[in-house]
Amino acid sequence: MFRVFALFALLSILSWTPIQAAEPGLQPSPGRRQALIHMVIQDCGSCHGLTLKGGLGPALLPADLADKDVPGLVATIHQGRPGTAMPPFKSLLSEAEAAWIVEQLRQGFPRDQGERP
Template structure:
């Protein structure tokens, strides 16, 4: 395969997949945040409560950047608080990917 063709294929990779992955210990902290803090409003099984469901089928149609921005900046006029300061942009995208995959 020619080098130009390889670079052409790389352009097809969504930029959100290139985000840095948190260290394993931080991943555990983020999963705990999802289960405890997010679960307090979205339901402990993330099927919804005060906030909407965060299950894979509920999130697939929503853009990653929109969901990450919601995590970071909250939703003005709603009970959704901003988490910027607790998580950075890469971590917010990582959380969205875990939610889309279904966390365990």
């Protein structure tokens, strides 16, 4: 049930922002970056904590991710983790956008400005 709610929430947020899949190695557009920041803080934060310090899901702070494999983190976001509450986001994010999120998480994730892009 929670997975359905989380997916519905993500679809609702992203429905007003067109998915602009970035080519690998390219940065998302400024508007898409803001949408991704909002999604991570609000939607991922529902499990990982609004400050990303952990909750149902593990903490996503730079120190917690420092020893994690970057391709593995990208795969977790993009493909989910079967048997857990972590859903796949491949229908909502490109792999390049998942990589951008990982990069931002490893640097200290930007604050959500609370604005719709």
